[in-house]
Structures are given as structure tokens and as C-alpha cells.
Amino acid sequence: MSSRSLPLLPLALALALALLPAAPAGAAPADRPGGFPNILIVTVDTLRADRLSGYGYERPTSPAVDALMAAGVRFDQARTSEPLTAPSLASMITTLDPHEHGSTRNGLAVREGLPSFTKILSRRGYRTAAFVGNWTLRDELSGLAEHFDEFHEVLTRQRWFLVRREADARDLTDAAVEWLEADREARGDRPFLLWVHYVEPHAPYRLHEEHAADLGIDPRSAGPADRYDTEIAFVDRSVGRLLGDVDRLDAVDPTIVVFTSDHGESLGEHDYWGHGRHLYEPTLRVPLSITWRGRIDPGVVGAPALILDLPATLFGLAGFPVPTVFQGFDWSPVLRGEAEAPSDRATLHQAHRGAVQGSENPEDLRRRGLLEVARIAGGVKETLRVKSDRRWLFDLAADPLEKRSQVSPGSPASDELAIWLDEVRSGLVLSDDLPPPVLGEEDLKELEALGYLD
Numbered sequence: 001m002s003s004r005s006l007p008l009l010p011l012a013l014a015l016a017l018a019l020l021p022a023a024p025a026g027a028a029p030a031d032r033p034g035g036f037p038n039i040l041i042v043t044v045d046t047l048r049a050d051r052l053s054g055y056g057y058e059r060p061t062s063p064a065v066d067a068l069m070a071a072g073v074r075f076d077q078a079r080t081s082e083p084l085t086a087p088s089l090a091s092m093i094t095t096l097d098p099h100e101h102g103s104t105r106n107g108l109a110v111r112e113g114l115p116s117f118t119k120i121l122s123r124r125g126y127r128t129a130a131f132v133g134n135w136t137l138r139d140e141l142s143g144l145a146e147h148f149d150e151f152h153e154v155l156t157r158q159r160w161f162l163v164r165r166e167a168d169a170r171d172l173t174d175a176a177v178e179w180l181e182a183d184r185e186a187r188g189d190r191p192f193l194l195w196v197h198y199v200e201p202h203a204p205y206r207l208h209e210e211h212a213a214d215l216g217i218d219p220r221s222a223g224p225a226d227r228y229d230t231e232i233a234f235v236d237r238s239v240g241r242l243l244g245d246v247d248r249l250d251a252v253d254p255t256i257v258v259f260t261s262d263h264g265e266s267l268g269e270h271d272y273w274g275h276g277r278h279l280y281e282p283t284l285r286v287p288l289s290i291t292w293r294g295r296i297d298p299g300v301v302g303a304p305a306l307i308l309d310l311p312a313t314l315f316g317l318a319g320f321p322v323p324t325v326f327q328g329f330d331w332s333p334v335l336r337g338e339a340e341a342p343s344d345r346a347t348l349h350q351a352h353r354g355a356v357q358g359s360e361n362p363e364d365l366r367r368r369g370l371l372e373v374a375r376i377a378g379g380v381k382e383t384l385r386v387k388s389d390r391r392w393l394f395d396l397a398a399d400p401l402e403k404r405s406q407v408s409p410g411s412p413a414s415d416e417l418a419i420w421l422d423e424v425r426s427g428l429v430l431s432d433d434l435p436p437p438v439l440g441e442e443d444l445k446e447l448e449a450l451g452y453l454d
Helices: 003-019 065-068 084-092 117-123 169-185 207-216 224-249 306-319 415-426 441-449
Strands: 039-045 073-079 125-131 151-152 193-199 256-261 289-293 299-306 346-354 371-378 380-385 392-397
Touching: 039 169, 039 224, 039 306, 065 224, 065 256, 065 289, 065 371, 084 306, 117 125, 117 193, 117 306, 125 169, 151 169, 169 193, 169 224, 193 224, 207 224, 224 256, 289 306, 299 306, 371 415, 380 415
Parallel strands: 039 193, 039 256, 073 299, 125 151, 125 193
Antiparallel strands: 073 289, 256 289, 346 371, 371 380, 380 392
């Protein structure tokens, strides 16, 4: 997308949404027995792909998720657009990159009135609901509630002594299952789209001793990476319970189940713990699978994918026309075995400062927050640190740990990366339709506790 098209983007998307015909409740395509498919999207915060046993990890951290992925198509090279929760998940919902939808940092809401795939599905007869357990996704901070018929903030626990407004996986699953049971009675023939976002294994990592022995971890000497693994095992159990209840409640028509993460986590690589400030693989790569039992054959896709591909892919699978304004790639022909996966696709990424602070000038919140941009093509990743003009070039196949850059730090960026940087910068200018941050003193304290303020 050209940077010159950015000012017209909300209008173009709104027009595209308005032109889509509404479907009455219970409507179904004539050639699809059973009607539109139900859709469940499960996202797990801060989950890197290589810590799941289904991706080859030696510890059995994720039996429930492994079974789900084995029954569907697992993407081996899936990445997020930006390694921060609100920006990444807003991209998943709107198909827009962060500099376009406006939520480039936690605490900055998306542009109001943007169309999204969830809004379009609602117009086509779906009942849409979200259950989020991460306080950064609260509507007053993220602006995401307008994209769902129901937006439930499950903020029931003090998961850590410094973070008072979160939910652990058990509470979130309880709430989602209760909704599913009630929804089955209320919606009749209407299909549902349900999104559930779990907060584990976000730092600071808790040790779940009930899972330590199964993972070969001695609780007395468990380090942060060990605790991170027990968090995965803990959330995996709740994901398994959610999946079981979905199967129980909708046994006749299989549900399309998407599993992914907003971003990964650096566990000491490159002397860095956390996520958001760099574009190394541990924070960019995420697990991604799409399962539709009886409709999609199990398999593995090795071509590059992005989580903002999900809307186009789900529309393709459900038999809906994919709006041309959707930026993501439609994987449905590949999943049905009708096309080859694109091996030459280039993906684009950006990193911004973790969250806004009360002392920052509102005019500069987005522009000054930009840290890095990256482009991956043909297995080669080019990254630019914006402020210092430091550049890296990694052959990800030969150097998956990104330890040997093939260029000197001061070498100029490629034309392709320079164009991407210009596009991102052009979208970071404050405008009337970009809402200001809404962060109280308590929000700032919790951001600091979670490592988002530097």
C-alpha cells in the first residue's frame, strides 16, 4: 500500500463495508449444508512458537494445543506485524498495520469507526463476542469493543502483586464457556465468532508447581525461562478445556478454530528479556494453526504468514467474498489443496516503544515512539534501528539465532526497506481521527511493573 493512500484509508474501508449486503439472522449459503461455520479464535499472550512441543520443543508444554494443531494446518513461519499486544491484535482484527489503524503503542487506541472482519461478520448474521484477560486490551485503552457485539473484560484477579486487573486462564475459560452455553440457547441458527485472549505466559512469569514435575523442572532452582514454560502448561490446560466445551456444544457442525499469539518473548537472547523494543525472531515468530475438522486436511505450511492474514483466510474458508481492502493473504485455497503456498512473499514489521507515558507530548506520541522497521523476503531479514540508522541483515536459514549480520551497522538500508520506513513514518502523524491516550496513574504503574516503560 502506498503511503499516499493513507489519508483515504478509513473512508475506503467504510465504503467497502457499507457495500456488503447484510444477511438476516440464520441465513446460510445454499451450497453449504449446516450454514455458516462457527469460528473460535484463541490467542495466548507472549507465546513464542519454539516453546511449544508441537513446534519441536523438548518439554511437553502444550499437549492440548499440540493436538489441536495436529488436527489442522500449522504455519511454521508465522509472525506478528508488531511485537506488542494491542497493536498486534488490532492488526489481526482490522487487517491494517499499526501505523494505519493508529494503535502503535499500548495505551493508544485504534482509529474510531474502522471497519473490521468482525464487524462484517456481524453484518452477515454472526453473533460476535470477545473475552480478554489482559488489562491493556480494556476498551478505554484499546478501542476494540466497537468491533464486537459483546466485549467482555475479565479482570478478576491480582495475578501478580503489582498487577491488579487481569484474569488467569481458569477465570477466562469459565467466562467464555458460560457465554457459549447461554449463546447456544439465545442465537438459534446464528453462527458465532468468539475470540478469547489469555494473558499467560506474560512476564513476570509465575511458577506453576503442579506442572513443574511433568516438565522436568525443579521448583527450588527454577529460573525465569523455566517459570515461563510452566505458565504455558498452565494456560494449555485451560485452552484444552475450552476446546472440549466447544466440541461438546457444537458437535454437529465442526467449528473453525484458530490458535495464535500476539507476539513472542525474548528470554535472554541478544541480552534482552521481554518484547516490543526489537524485531528479533523470538518476539516476532508466533504459533499459528487453523483447524476445521472434516473440511481441512492436516498439514504444515512453511511459507511466511502473518496474523493479519486471518480475516481474508477465514472469509475464504467460510465462502464469503474477500473484501479487496483486506491487506492479509487469503490462505484458504492453500488450505483446501487448490493452490501452492507463496514462497516469495515479503513481510513487513515495525517496533515501537512499549507504552505512552504521562510526560510525553501528545503531538509526538506516535512519531517518536518508532524504534525499528524490518523486511523479510526469501529467508533474509533486514532490520533498521531508526534513531541510530543501525542496520542488520540476517540469513535466517543459515543463522536462525541472528548472531552474524551480513552488513556493516552503518550501511544504508535497501530501497525496499527505505520505502517501508517512509510509509510507517507517514502514518504516525497525529490527526483528528486518532484518539489521544487514556492512561491514569494506576495504568502507568502497571505498565512500569510489566516492563513497558523505559
